[in-house]
Amino acid sequence: MERVPLGETGLMVSRVGFGGIPIQQLDKADAVAVVNRCLDLDINFFDTANAYTTSEGVIGKAIGGRRDGLVLATKSTSRRPERIIHHIDLSLERLGVDRIDLYQLHGIDDAETYQQATGPGGVLSAVRRAREEGKVGHVGITSHSLDVSRVAAASGLFETLQFPLNFVDKEAVADLLPLCRRNGVGFIAMKPMGGGRLESATLALKYLLQFPGVVPVVGVNAAWQVEAMAAAASGDLSISAKEERRMAEIAAGLDKEYCRHCNYCQPCPQEIMISTALDFPTFVKRFPAEFCFSGWVADAMARVDDCTDCGECEDRCPFHLPIRQLLRDNAAHFRRLKASAC
Numbered sequence: 001m002e003r004v005p006l007g008e009t010g011l012m013v014s015r016v017g018f019g020g021i022p023i024q025q026l027d028k029a030d031a032v033a034v035v036n037r038c039l040d041l042d043i044n045f046f047d048t049a050n051a052y053t054t055s056e057g058v059i060g061k062a063i064g065g066r067r068d069g070l071v072l073a074t075k076s077t078s079r080r081p082e083r084i085i086h087h088i089d090l091s092l093e094r095l096g097v098d099r100i101d102l103y104q105l106h107g108i109d110d111a112e113t114y115q116q117a118t119g120p121g122g123v124l125s126a127v128r129r130a131r132e133e134g135k136v137g138h139v140g141i142t143s144h145s146l147d148v149s150r151v152a153a154a155s156g157l158f159e160t161l162q163f164p165l166n167f168v169d170k171e172a173v174a175d176l177l178p179l180c181r182r183n184g185v186g187f188i189a190m191k192p193m194g195g196g197r198l199e200s201a202t203l204a205l206k207y208l209l210q211f212p213g214v215v216p217v218v219g220v221n222a223a224w225q226v227e228a229m230a231a232a233a234s235g236d237l238s239i240s241a242k243e244e245r246r247m248a249e250i251a252a253g254l255d256k257e258y259c260r261h262c263n264y265c266q267p268c269p270q271e272i273m274i275s276t277a278l279d280f281p282t283f284v285k286r287f288p289a290e291f292c293f294s295g296w297v298a299d300a301m302a303r304v305d306d307c308t309d310c311g312e313c314e315d316r317c318p319f320h321l322p323i324r325q326l327l328r329d330n331a332a333h334f335r336r337l338k339a340s341a342c
Contacts, residue, residue, distance in 0.1 A: 007186025
């Protein structure tokens with residue numbers, strides 16, 4: 001598969017990368033087989049996270065003896081320097097390597113968190129120390145916020161930015177992509193398949209690969225999905241008029257209920273984690289059952305019952321989503337699935 005530069009990091013990565021969320025749904029042997037299929041098809045860029053339960057360990061098992069030429073990226077949501085250092089050491093152990101090629105501050109989605117992370121004594125300084133010690137090669141950031149991402153891309157603090165981009169979520173195209181290119185920041189496209197909502201790898205990747213310097217990381221959990229991803233990335237990337245119409249139809253069909261994670265709906269007076277609760281159907285598709293019915297996902301769904309129907313979230317939503325109804329629908333969906341799983 002073609003290699004492309006990841007910004008100005010000096011890293012050469014496959015035109016598409018592997019996203020490490022969905023393999024959590026598989027048993028270890030099947031998950032290792034999926035990663036091995038990526039290696040067989042010359043995919044060399046692997047993106048995972050400390051928070052992705054079994055993902056790092058599975059990747060580490062699969063790449064044993066095949067480390068040369070691979071670019072490994074992982075990340076942490078920790079906002080405490082000592083904790084993020086622990087996460088780096090844990091990732092090194094799980095991946096079975098002595099150096100992480102790209103380490104990212106994960107989910108920096110508001111200005112306050114950004115300032116804390118990048119300010120004196122913040123987690124960025126801890127990751128830089130790890131880089132000086134040789135544990136980390138390059139430093140990046142992931143965000144769902146366009147405003148935060150603009151600041152990060154222009155700051156000179158980060159070598160890569162991971163941000164949502166697909167043929168429905170296009171807000172990065174107008175100025176964030178050009179900003180990244182001007183500043184030499186590698187752009188990693190998260191949610192290239194819309195968190196599981198966009199089913200055609202061919203359409204999704206044709207759209208993304210028209211943009212120079214964009215590297216999508218695609219979450220897959222089956223060998224045939226890896227093969228479809230590789231075929232799409234290596235095939236004819238021209239977009240026909242028929243495909244343009246189909247993408248527009250899909251986008252129009254999602255517009256009424258597609259949460260973009262801008263979080264303009266927040267803060268909720270009842271402290272409901274709105275975007276997390278709106279994402280529950282995609283969690284079910286991408287994560288194992290125990291992840292969806294316990295921990296922070298279950299906590300988020302339980303808080304939906306605290307909704308007082310005030311409507312403030314809908315007043316603030318720039319996409320005019322029927323948030324209250326979607327929350328109620330997803331909470332009911334959560335209860336049905338949990339009851340059947342138990």
